[in-house]
Amino acid sequence: MTQPLLETDGLAVRFGGHVAVDAVTCSFHAGELTAIVGPNGAGKTTYFNLISGQITATAGRVRLMGEDITRAGIAERCKKGIGRAFQLTNLFPDLSVLENVRLVIQAKQNKGFSLFSMADSHSEITMAAMAILERVRLDPWKDQTAAELSHGNQRKLEVALLIALDPMVYMFDEPTAGMSVDEAPVVLDLIAELKAETNRTILLVEHKMDVIRTLADRIIVLHNGALVADGPPAEVMASDIVQEAYMGRELEDV
Amino acid sequence: MLVKLLSGDKPRSLALTLILLAILVALALAPFLFPGVRSLETAARICIFIVLVASYDLLLGYTGIVSFAHTMFFGLGAYGVALASIHMGRGYDALLTGTVLGALAAALLALVIAMFSLRVRAIFFAMITLAVASAVAVLVSQMSGLTGGEDGLNYMIPRELTPAFRLGELFGVRINGKVLNYYLVFFASLGLFLLMLRVVNSPFGRVLKAIRENDFRAESIGYNVVWYRTIATCLSAATAAVAGSLFAIWLRYVGPDTTLSFEIMLDILLMVVIGGMGTMYGAVIGATIFVLAQNYLQTLMGAASEATGGIPLLPQLLDPDRWLLWLGILFILSVYFFPTGIVGRLRAGR
Numbered sequence: 001m002t003q004p005l006l007e008t009d010g011l012a013v014r015f016g017g018h019v020a021v022d023a024v025t026c027s028f029h030a031g032e033l034t035a036i037v038g039p040n041g042a043g044k045t046t047y048f049n050l051i052s053g054q055i056t057a058t059a060g061r062v063r064l065m066g067e068d069i070t071r072a073g074i075a076e077r078c079k080k081g082i083g084r085a086f087q088l089t090n091l092f093p094d095l096s097v098l099e100n101v102r103l104v105i106q107a108k109q110n111k112g113f114s115l116f117s118m119a120d121s122h123s124e125i126t127m128a129a130m131a132i133l134e135r136v137r138l139d140p141w142k143d144q145t146a147a148e149l150s151h152g153n154q155r156k157l158e159v160a161l162l163i164a165l166d167p168m169v170y171m172f173d174e175p176t177a178g179m180s181v182d183e184a185p186v187v188l189d190l191i192a193e194l195k196a197e198t199n200r201t202i203l204l205v206e207h208k209m210d211v212i213r214t215l216a217d218r219i220i221v222l223h224n225g226a227l228v229a230d231g232p233p234a235e236v237m238a239s240d241i242v243q244e245a246y247m248g249r250e251l252e253d254v
Numbered sequence: 255m256l257v258k259l260l261s262g263d264k265p266r267s268l269a270l271t272l273i274l275l276a277i278l279v280a281l282a283l284a285p286f287l288f289p290g291v292r293s294l295e296t297a298a299r300i301c302i303f304i305v306l307v308a309s310y311d312l313l314l315g316y317t318g319i320v321s322f323a324h325t326m327f328f329g330l331g332a333y334g335v336a337l338a339s340i341h342m343g344r345g346y347d348a349l350l351t352g353t354v355l356g357a358l359a360a361a362l363l364a365l366v367i368a369m370f371s372l373r374v375r376a377i378f379f380a381m382i383t384l385a386v387a388s389a390v391a392v393l394v395s396q397m398s399g400l401t402g403g404e405d406g407l408n409y410m411i412p413r414e415l416t417p418a419f420r421l422g423e424l425f426g427v428r429i430n431g432k433v434l435n436y437y438l439v440f441f442a443s444l445g446l447f448l449l450m451l452r453v454v455n456s457p458f459g460r461v462l463k464a465i466r467e468n469d470f471r472a473e474s475i476g477y478n479v480v481w482y483r484t485i486a487t488c489l490s491a492a493t494a495a496v497a498g499s500l501f502a503i504w505l506r507y508v509g510p511d512t513t514l515s516f517e518i519m520l521d522i523l524l525m526v527v528i529g530g531m532g533t534m535y536g537a538v539i540g541a542t543i544f545v546l547a548q549n550y551l552q553t554l555m556g557a558a559s560e561a562t563g564g565i566p567l568l569p570q571l572l573d574p575d576r577w578l579l580w581l582g583i584l585f586i587l588s589v590y591f592f593p594t595g596i597v598g599r600l601r602a603g604r
Contacts, residue, residue: 052474053474054474073473073478074473074474075473075474075476075477075478075479076478078473078474078475078476079476084474086471086474090468090470090471091468091471092463092464092467092468092471092472093467093468094467095463095464095467099460102460103460103461103464103472103475104475104476106457106460106461107461107475107476107477108476111457112457112458112461112477112482113457113458113485114456114457114458115452115453115456115458115489116449116452116453116456117456117457118258118261118262118452118455118456119455119456119457119459119460120262120455121262122457125457161475165475165476
């Protein structure tokens with residue numbers, strides 16, 4: 001079997017006495033879209049934070065293409081190829097939509113430490129950013145500030161930033177949360193397109209079962225921080241543990 | 255060409271453009287438009303404070319870092335020129351050496367402070383700068399053997415930059431070394447200001463804005479936030495030091511009160527806020543208004559006090575001794591009516 005793009009090996013973090021992520025060992029391969037499911041508080045977002053570096057693990061390892069990145073900083077991991085879109089919209093609110101994307105392209109091209117050139121003279125950055133905006137159909141709003149966008153468009157911009165980053169590992173944390181029925185498909189189509197580019201791996205935290213059914217190649221289930229199921233969607237969804245974990249969650253929500 | 259000189263950062267308001275042009279013309283022609291020692295003194299001070307305030311805006315307005323050590327960096331540049339002129343003897347090489355070493359020392363000190371504090375939380379930076387700045391101010395006044403203590407230092411600068419050097423008359427104005435010195439200050443300040451305008455409009459400047467808006471996200475798209483903040487701090491410190499050097503060249507004197515005092519630090523803060531944070535042009539307007547008020551409000555009030563001599567209470571209120579009261583009122587009013595500063599207000603228009 002080929003080397004996985006991303007591996008977590010016994011990855012764990014505890015906050016005081018509470019084990020938020022409990023020794024999760026899992027690997028993710030190129031061309032694969034893995035949905036991560038589990039009830040609220042199961043540790044999905046914490047698992048994401050451990051991979052993208054917002055939280056440092058108390059035990060275990062994170063490896064990207066075989067390289068140990070457990071202790072690397074957030075920016076460093078990003079440079080190495082881990083990109084993440086956030087659950088709560090997390091943009092540069094007072095900058096224009098175009099500038100939001102330009103910043104990502106600029107980071108990717110390592111132009112951030114250019115002190116004495118004019119930012120707007122870098123047309124290669126602007127053009128690349130425009131291409132991304134057209135792809136997510138945000139180009140009509142390019143001159144508005146991110147704060148002025150509708151919620152749905154902010155979610156799209158969130159995804160656009162990740163696409164602009166073009167990482168090896170795409171991490172989506174509930175990308176369609178709060179989007180209207182006609183807005184969500186745009187984002188889901190984008191994720192499907194990304195999946196078709198087979199040299200990347202995509203991690204998706206999602207609650208909507210229909211979304212998972214159409215997109216995911218594989219489901220892993222977290223429960224109380226531990227990995228309790230891992231396999232093809234049909235198989236995992238039918239298993240008792242998922243029925244229990246998921247039904248449990250839905251009962252809690254009611 | 256002009257747009258390039260301004261780094262594409264146009265004033266974006268007709269009123270602002272006119273005000274900035276008026277300030278530029280007034281400062282460029284100050285020796286001819288406003289002859290006299292006092293007005294030239296004011297003009298030079300405005301030039302220097304524009305640079306100093308703009309360098310502070312780079313930190314506060316563009317990066318969102320609060321520092322209380324800006325006068326310390328200013329003082330490092332000033333004392334650099336003073337010490338070099340004393341120990342190397344009068345000469346341009348001393349001025350240059352003092353300026354370069356002062357700026358380097360400021361950048362290095364800023365680097366150390368930043369490394370210690372920015373790593374943790376930006377707010378610690380404010381606390382540490384406060385502590386270090388106080389410590390340096392005390393040190394400077396105590397180490398009188400080196401720094402002249404509270405009395406400060408007097409020193410010689412090249413004769414061409416002093417009033418003793420006479421060149422004759424132009425448009426009825428006597429041109430002497432002081433006028434040459436003024437133009438040195440003016441062009442150096444203009445250059446430094448344009449340079450800072452370029453920095454805030456460079457890719458680096460865009461990252462600073464991004465960090466100010468959302469440092470968490472800036473980090474997660476691959477910018478090492480600590481490094482960007484550190485470099486901005488060093489750059490701002492070095493620029494403040496050069497402004498200090500210009501001040502020392504202009505005054506031919508340095509002392510704790512003129513360069514290191516906490517009052518100047520407060521003045522800088524007020525100038526940034528009045529002018530408008532994160533705009534650069536705000537520094538021009540803030541510094542001009544504030545320095546003018548500092549120098550002429552008392553005169554103006556003296557005149558007003560005399561003019562209102564017959565009316566009860568008013569002469570007392572307008573007494574020149576109350577000038578700080580009025581400056582305070584002006585400040586409160588400007589913050590109340592222009593929360594985004596004068597530049598922010600003018601750009602919003604309407």
